[in-house]
Amino acid sequence: MRDEKKDDQTTVSSEPDRERLCIVGIGASAGGLEAIREMLTEARSDSNLAYVVIQHLDPNHESLLAELLARHTALNVRQVSGGEKILAGNVYIIPPGFGLSVTNGVLHLTEFEQPRGLRRPIDDFFESLALDQGRFAACVILSGTGADGSAGLRAIKENGGLCIVQDPRTAKYDGMPTSAQGTGLVDFVRRPGDIVEAIQQFYSHAFIETIDGTLANTVEQCLEDICSVVRNFVGHDFSGYKKSTLIRRVQRRIQVLDLRSAKEYLDHIKSDPQECEILFRELLINVTRFFRDSAHFAALRERVIEPLIRNAGDEDEIRVWVPGCSSGEEAYTIAMMFADEARLQNRSVNIQIFATDIDEQMLRLARDATYPQAALIDIPEGMRDIYTVARDGRFKISARIRDMIRFSVHSIVRDPPFSNIDLLSCRNLLIYFGEKLQGLALPIFHYAIKPGGTLFLGPSETVGRYDHAFAPLDQSARIFQRNDTRPEYPMHLRGRSLPVSGGARHAEADRTPSKRLDWGDGGATERLLSTYAPATLRVTTAGEILKTTGRLGKYLEYAPGDPDTNRFATSIARPGAREALSAIIRQVSANKRRTISRGLSARSEFGLQAFDLIAEPLKDGTILLVFRERDRFEAYDDEEFDDLDNMDSHVQSLEDELRNTRVRLHTTVEELETANEELKSSNEEMMSMNEELQSTNEELSTVNDELKGKVDELSRANADLSNFFASTALPLVVVDRDMSIRNYTDAIQSIYPFRKTDRGRPLAEVTSTLRRNDEVLETIAEVMHDGDVRHLRVSDRAEERTWSLVITPYRTRDGVLDGATLVFTELTDALRLEDALQREGERLRLALDVTSLGVWEFDPSTRVMKLDETACIGLGAESPVLSLEEFLLCFREDSRADIVTSMTTLTESGDPVEVVCSLAGDEPRAHSIQIVGRRVDGRRTARVLGVLFDVTEEQEAKQIREMMLREMNHRVKNMFSIISGMVRLASRTTDSVEDLVDGIQTRVNALARSHDLTQNAPARQTLTLEQTIRASLEPYSGEAVARIEGPVVPIASQELTALSLLLHEWATNAAKYGVLGPADGHLEVTWRLERGGHVILTWNEIHRQEVEPSDGASGFGSTLVQLSAVQLNGQVSVEYGSHERRMTLTYAPDSRS
Amino acid sequence: MPKSKVLLCEDEYIVALDLQLLIEEFGFEVIGPFASVSNAMREIGETRPDMAVLDVSLKDGEVYPLADRLQEMGVGLVFHSGHVNDHEIKTRYPQAECCLKPVHTSRLKAALQQAAPLADC
Structure with a gap:
């Protein structure tokens, strides 16, 4: 029943072949992992191929296949869970315990119907793949025992797909590849690494070929020649077959062989008889x-x-x-x-x-x-x-x-x-x-x-x-x-002889045994044989009768009802014939020569027959026995009858015994056969058990492969780990659940002096340099109890070294607590450094606190300003982190430009900042802040670090100083003006130079004294009237000054000069003419504050003798007194008593003082 | 020809008297001396001086308001200043004369003569 649908295949595909997905089914069993890995390593993810791996798996064992393969291929590898649409560039792995099928390019899981051991998932999948994908299905059969895949391969091939098997020589187990190869339908036999390339080559050919039909044309031209080659080699002429079929099949071969033209193929087939065979088979593919x-x-x-x-x-x-x-x-x-x-x-x-x-x-x-x-x-x-x-x-x-x-x-x-x-x-x-x-x-x-x-x-x-x-x-x-x-x-x-075939083919026909006689149709021969010819027997070498002709009653005796006995000639031969019969059969079967036994006579119940027995071996191994009568039949009389019986009784009994023995033997044989049957069926059971074992074995071998891969990875990981342990300077100990040492690094020696034999010893038994080892052990126990990480700081007994100890729980893969890991990190140096830093910090803090220095830090890249607490308070900033703009808001507008400029210069050129600026605020007294900064070049970015401090007082002091200087200058200049004025005025009134000099000198002295007064006065303490008076009278002290008294009246500095000059004039006058000089008496200077703020100062000279009033108002001295009074915004009057000369100054003190 | 009138402002009376006598000796008529700006201002409302000799700081402050007023009136100004290099005066009153304290007789005379033509001519 051949499938005619195959003829339509080339016209079916409507999709452009180039983009068409081709699904490659990969069947593998024991030893398959390695082969799949090798094969898929070569696969590219950008091709139009998708792979479905059907591997015999242990249904009870989780498969690592996907995980293991993913590391070796660029493709996406995933285990199928059912319902996946197959996409190019992916590898789909069968899950354990399920079969796979594909419909419309979608994978489905199928339950196995057969018990374990009888399942053929590869065949099942290939068959469904072939139906679903037609010529875009390819199958690959890799290492494995058994024959799974061979039937599926046939389906693939029948539907026009591609079949590839792993070269059995490269397969770990060659059962499956060899069986597949045995079907004669395999297109490629390749090493695993070359398989993908073969698939790609085949399909790329397919695409080109479908695009232009030129190949088909050339094939047509060469078809005649190709057919004649096949006829010569195989003996079958295909030239009468339909051309379209022939062309398509030849074309497929060309694709497989990757040839360029039909001509090349013709050359190939001529030179390679094997190709004839393959093409012959290909032409006969059928469904x-x-x-x-x-x-x-x-x-x-x-x-x-x-x-x-x-x-x-x-x-x-x-x-x-x-x-x-x-x-x-x-x-x-x-x-x-x-x-x-x-x-x-x-x-x-x-x-x-x-x-x-x-x-x-x-x-x-x-x-x-x-x-x-x-x-x-x-x-x-x-x-x-x-x-x-x-x-x-x-x-x-x-x-x-x-x-x-x-x-x-x-x-x-x-x-x-x-x-x-x-x-x-x-x-x-x-x-x-x-x-x-x-x-x-x-x-x-x-x-x-x-x-x-x-x-x-x-x-x-x-x-x-x-x-x-x-x-x-x-x-x-x-x-x-x-x-x-x-x-x-x-x-x-007619007349045509069997063709002599060129190849090794030889027709091996089943014999068609004929059920008819060999003697022909005519009744004559039969009649001749039955009646006229001598009685004849054809027997086997064992004496079994195959054929009889003629009348044998005289020589044989049929025992009724016992077919087994009747089968053997020797058993039923009559006495006289029996012995000869046995002997001659034995002899002829031994020497294969025609033999005659003469002069015999057979005794039956009725008489005696003399005869010769001729035996002739036939070609087929049987023996022809001919009984030739020599004499007439002699009938018995009674006596002879008796004799005969007696004579033969011994032989007869032997014969009987033999017959019984044969029957027993037969029974035994039957029993044996029954036993044999039983054995056979047990054997069959064994076979099926064996099958089961074999598939279990395959599954185990797969598991073994997977495990081997895992073990390889593990040993790599282990090597990494031991290298880590050997190379790290980190002291580390791993303890198990009983707190026994499981592993440690060499660096641990400084803490626990372990020896190699200490592995497995409880940690508590090992001496430790730690001061509080007990605490460590307790903490380990806690960690193992609750699974939380703990941190500890430990030091050695001498307290010279300190470690930070982290104890983490050790968990197995399934998350069970199984010990703890102790990691020590040495902190000694760090602590020392920390200590030093702390002290340094304290010193700096103190310095900053004492000097009220605020620290700031500016990041030029983010333009963020960070302030410490002092700086915050100093600036009145709300937050310690400010943008530059916010920072500027702390200052008065006129200061901001300065700050920005200096910050920019600092950032760009590194010139240190030093600006003084005024803080913003409502207070009348503006706070001045000095900002000092320097650029610190860090590893990545430069930042600006600086301090700021309040310089309000310094600024004010400076201003005061400048003001004072101006004032002093002014005053000095004034003094010079006054002196020069006095000189000029004096010169107008004095005639003698001596008087002039004397007058001026005393006045300058007075001025100098008053100046001294301002200098000697304690700071910020205003001068009083009393002090001024006492200073004026100082040259005359102790002589006649009786009283100097009055309330405290402050003297403004601008009043001082005028007052001093006035008092000086009065005093000199008194010294020249009055109580401080020649006249007896004393001086009383008193003053009082009038309502309205006026000061009334009375200079009373009390003479012992009567005083004559004199105008005394002329002269330079009185001019000075008058001028001074005006200067003081006051006036002077003189009164005389009988013994008194009283001068009064009334003035309003300067409100500015 | 009537004597040119010279307004004198000086709060130190000894100096004022000295200056007054000197200026009178030079042949001018002295208005003042005034120790305060306010008094001098009141005076110039009534009498127009031809020239003025002004101390910079007076009792009730600096003399500049008065000087401004005088300059507007076209009065020749002579400042009697304690400062060697008083930029402010030079810039505010470019045509004014300056005499440094303590005053030198001939210098004052020359300054007044320098200032005088402004009023006379």
Whole structure:
């Protein structure tokens, strides 16, 4: 039943091939991991290939396959969970415990129907892939034992896909690749690393080829030559086959071989006989199924088979011929229908089915009668149980059916046909034939089918122009009845000898044993033999009778009812013949020569017969025994009868014993056979168990591979770890759950002086340099109890070294607490540094605090200003972190530009900042802040660091100083002016130089004294009137000054000069003429404050003698007094008493003081 | 020809008297001396001086308001200043004369003569 649909394949695809996804199924078992890895390492993610990995896996073991593969390929690797749409560039891995199938490019998980050990997930997947993807499916079979994948491969190939197997020499287990290769359908045999390249090459060829049909044209041109090459080598002529089929198949080979043209292929096939074989097989690829077109078969059963069985006589033989039987499904289908029909009609009919094909390899499959489980579904349910036997994932056609069929190599067009055929079923073979071949085949069918017999064709086949010879019985089911015309032996076969085949092919036909006699048809011969010829026996070397002719009653004695005894000539030979018979059979079987035994006589119940016994070995190993009569038969009288009995009684008893022995032997043999049967069935059980074990073994080997990969990784990780342990300077200890040492680094020696033998010892037993080791042990226990990390600071006994100890819980992969890890980090230096830093910090803090220095830090990149607390308070800033703009807001507007300028200069050129600026605020007294800063170049960025401090007081002091200086200058200048004025004025009134000098000198002295007064006065304390008076009177102290008293009256500095001069004039006058000089008396100076703020100062000279009033107001002295009074904004009056000369100064003190 | 009138402002009376006598000796008529700006201002409302000899700081402050007023009136100004280099005066009153304290007789005379033509001519 060949599949005609294959012809349409090239026209089916509508999608552009170039972008078409090609799915590569990868089947692997034991040893597969390594092969898959090697194969996929070469795969590129940008190609249009997707990979589905079907690996035999232990259903109870989580698969690491995806994880392990992902590390070796650029593709995405994922384990299938069902429902995935297959996309290019991905690798899909079968999950454990499930099968996979694909429909419309989507993966589905399937439950296994068979028990473990009988599952064939690779076959299942390949079959579904082939149906779903057609010629865009590729299958790869890698290392593994068993034969899973071989059947699936066939499906792939039948649907036009690509088949590749791993080179068995490179496979760890070559069972699967070898089995796959054995199908003869494999396109490439490659090392795993070259497989992807082969797939890509094949498909890239496919794309180019479909785009332009030029290759097809060249193939057509060379077809004739290619066919003749194949004919010469294989002995089959394909030139009569349909061209389109031939072209497509040849083209496929060219693709596989990666050749450029048909010409190259022609050269290749000429030089390589093996290619002929491959092409031959390729040309015969076929799809056949049980009960294909079941409706047609139902019609056949009803219209043909059922009547055939019903009408057959007991002795009749029904002959059926199935040419082009391929792997036998069609023949078995017909056989099953006949058997089933016979069963229903309760008939026992002799049925002979001849199934023929030119492909011996296919016939071998057919003879084997074993088919994949998937095919079972095609057989109608009622027949399944009766005619098939399940067998490790496959099923076998039962022996009853199998025995009905003879398979043989036979070419319809070349070999002589079978004859006298009742039913000829030839489905989907003629479609492959060209018209000429069809024209040859149909007459042969006509000859073979007996008149009234039936021809059964495929659904798209017809009898064409031979409709006169075949009348349609059921046109739609393609059932035709042969007419009754005389058969004509096809002329082209006559006289044609068997072709001598060029290759090793040799037709090995099953013998067709004939059930008829060899003697011919005529009754004469038979009659001659039975009546006139000497009695003859044909026996085996054991004496078993095969054939008899003539009258043997005189020589043999049939025992009634015992067929076993009757089978052996020696057992039933009559006395006298028996001994000779045994001897001669023995001799002839030994020396294979014609032998005669003369002068014998056989004794029967009735008489004596003399004879010679001739034995002749025949070619087939049997022996022909001829009894030649020498004399007439002598009848017995009674006496002789008796004698005979007596004479032979001993032999007779021996014979009897022998017979009994034989019977016993036979029983024993039967028993043995039964035992043997039992053994056989046990053996079968063992076999299936073995299968199971084998698949378990494969799964285990896969697990083993995976584990090996894991172990490799682990040992790498372990090596990394031990290197880490050896190289790190970090003291580290790992303890287990019992606080025993599990591992440690060498650096731990300074804390725990471990020796190699300490591994496994409890940590508590090891001496430690730590001061508080107990605390450490307790903390470890706590960590192991609650699983929280703990930090500890520990130091050695001498307290010279300090470590920071981190104790972390040690968890196993599943998160169970299983100990703790102790990591020590030495802090000694850090602590020392920290200490030093702290002290340094304290010193600096003190300095800053004492000087009220605020610290600031400016980051030029972010323009952020950071202030410390003092600076914050000093500036009145609200936050310690400010932007430069916010910082500027702390200052008066006129200061801001300065700050910005100096900051910019500082940042850019590194010139240190030093600016004084005024703080913003409502207070009248503006605070001045000095900002000092320097650029600090850090590793990454420069920052600006500085201090700021309040300089308000300094600023004010400076201003005061300047003011004072101005004032002093002013005053000095004034003094000079006054002196120079006085000199000029004095010169106008004084005649003698002496007087002038004297007058001026005393006045200058007075001025100097008053100046001294301002200098000697304690700071910030205003001068009083009393002090001024006392200073003026100082040159005359102790003489006549009786009283100086009055309230405290402050003196302003601008009043001082005038007051001093006035008092000086009065005093000099008194010294010259009054109580301070020549006159007796005393002086009283008193003053009082009047209402309205006026000061009344009274200078009273009290004379002992009477005083004469004098005007005394003339002269320079009085001018000075007058001027001074005016200067003081006051006036002077003089009064005289009898003994008094009283001068009064009334003035309003300067309110500015 | 009537004597040119010279307004004298000086708060130190000894100096004022000295200056008054000197200026009178030079042949001018002295208005004042005034110790305060306010008094001098009151006076010039009534009498227009031809020239003025002004101390910079007077009792009630600096003399500049008065000097401004006098300059507007076209009065020749002679400042009697204690400062050696008084920029402020030079810039505010470019045509004014300056005599440094203590005053030198001939210098004062020259200054007054320098200032006088402004009023006379």
